[in-house]
Amino acid sequence: xxxxxxxxxxxxxxxxxxxxxxxxxxxxxxxxxxxxxxxxxxxxxxxxxxxxxxxxxxxxxxxxxxxxxxxxxxxxxxxxxxxxxxxxxxxxxxxxxxxxxxxxxxxxxxxxxxxxxxxxxxxxxxxxxxxxxxxxxxxxxxxxxxxxxxxxxxxxxxxxxxxxxxxxxxxxxxxxxxxxxxxxxxxxxxxxxxxxxxxxxxxx
Amino acid sequence: xxxxxxxxxxxxxxxxxxxxxxxxxxxxxxxxxxxxxxxxxxxxxxxxxxxxxxxxxxxxxxxxxxxxxxxxxxxxxx
Numbered sequence: 005x006x007x008x009x010x011x012x013x014x015x016x017x018x019x020x021x022x023x024x025x026x027x028x029x030x031x032x033x034x035x036x037x038x039x040x041x042x043x044x045x046x047x048x049x050x051x052x053x054x055x056x057x058x059x060x061x062x063x064x065x066x067x068x069x070x071x072x073x074x075x076x077x078x079x080x081x082x083x084x085x086x087x088x089x090x091x092x093x094x095x096x097x098x099x100x101x102x103x104x105x106x107x108x109x110x111x112x113x114x115x116x117x118x119x120x121x122x123x124x125x126x127x128x129x130x131x132x133x134x135x136x137x138x139x140x141x142x143x144x145x146x147x148x149x150x151x152x153x154x155x156x157x158x159x160x161x162x163x164x165x166x167x168x169x170x171x172x173x174x175x176x177x178x179x180x181x182x183x184x185x186x187x188x189x190x191x192x193x194x195x196x197x198x199x200x201x202x203x204x205x206x207x208x
Numbered sequence: 209x210x211x212x213x214x215x216x217x218x219x220x221x222x223x224x225x226x227x228x229x230x231x232x233x234x235x236x237x238x239x240x241x242x243x244x245x246x247x248x249x250x251x252x253x254x255x256x257x258x259x260x261x262x263x264x265x266x267x268x269x270x271x272x273x274x275x276x277x278x279x280x281x282x283x284x285x286x
Contacts, residue, residue: 115227116223119223119226119227119242119255122242122243122255123242123243123244123255126241126242126243126244127244153242156241
């Protein structure tokens with residue numbers, strides 16, 4: 005067995021890691037590709053599978069991933085027609101949206117649901133991967149009112165750049181428009197459009 | 209809530225104990241926050257009460273003989 009060829013693809017954006025990996029595996033039995041993002045990881049993995057390699061991945065410190073591609077039992081590399089596929093992360097396509105349609109999380113027990121939504125908001129506010137937009141409608145608008153247990157967390161998200169859209173019809177229905185503590189009074193056009201454009205839509 | 213170097217979390221045997229404790233703290237106007245149990249303490253899907261270390265005595269006193277406390281941990285803000 006020949007030695008492992010190392011391809012350092014950190015700091016490179018797609019399709020570069022895939023191109024380098026492909027070149028390397030065409031000439032070597034075994035290639036270790038180092039990447040620093042999940043998109044590259046997925047794309048290199050997909051390439052390896054297409055090229056008939058065994059693929060082993062390992063997450064390393066500092067957000068790095070090592071992908072070990074091994075040609076199976078000396079099988080020849082498939083001919084040139086393996087294209088360098090480069091799927092970018094869906095995040096690039098549309099916003100990450102969280103929709104709060106209720107002032108609770110889950111159905112079944114309201115008391116528990118109120119506890120869960122508070123824990124959820126606290127966690128979302130604290131995590132690195134924040135949504136681009138949060139939409140509140142129906143009883144969900146109550147989460148964004150003054151005196152709400154979740155208000156501070158939503159304010160924190162708003163301060164971090166998360167767009168907070170609160171359904172105006174709903175505020176009106178509950179007669180609480182004057183109590184809105186955070187966010188923009190929004191309408192169905194913006195809400196429906198944002199939800200339609202979303203690359204990811206999450207409902208607690 | 210942010211900006212403080214450390215905080216305390218109070219753990220209970222069950223969610224209903226947390227709610228009971230919270231009701232008391234609200235009535236007494238003692239600042240606290242219901243949060244998920246930090247991962248470094250437990251990976252269970254639990255909730256606990258978080259508060260500033262300087263509130264610890266008052267909060268413990270308010271709950272004394274009313275709600276059984278399982279544990280109090282002092283944690284550093286990440």
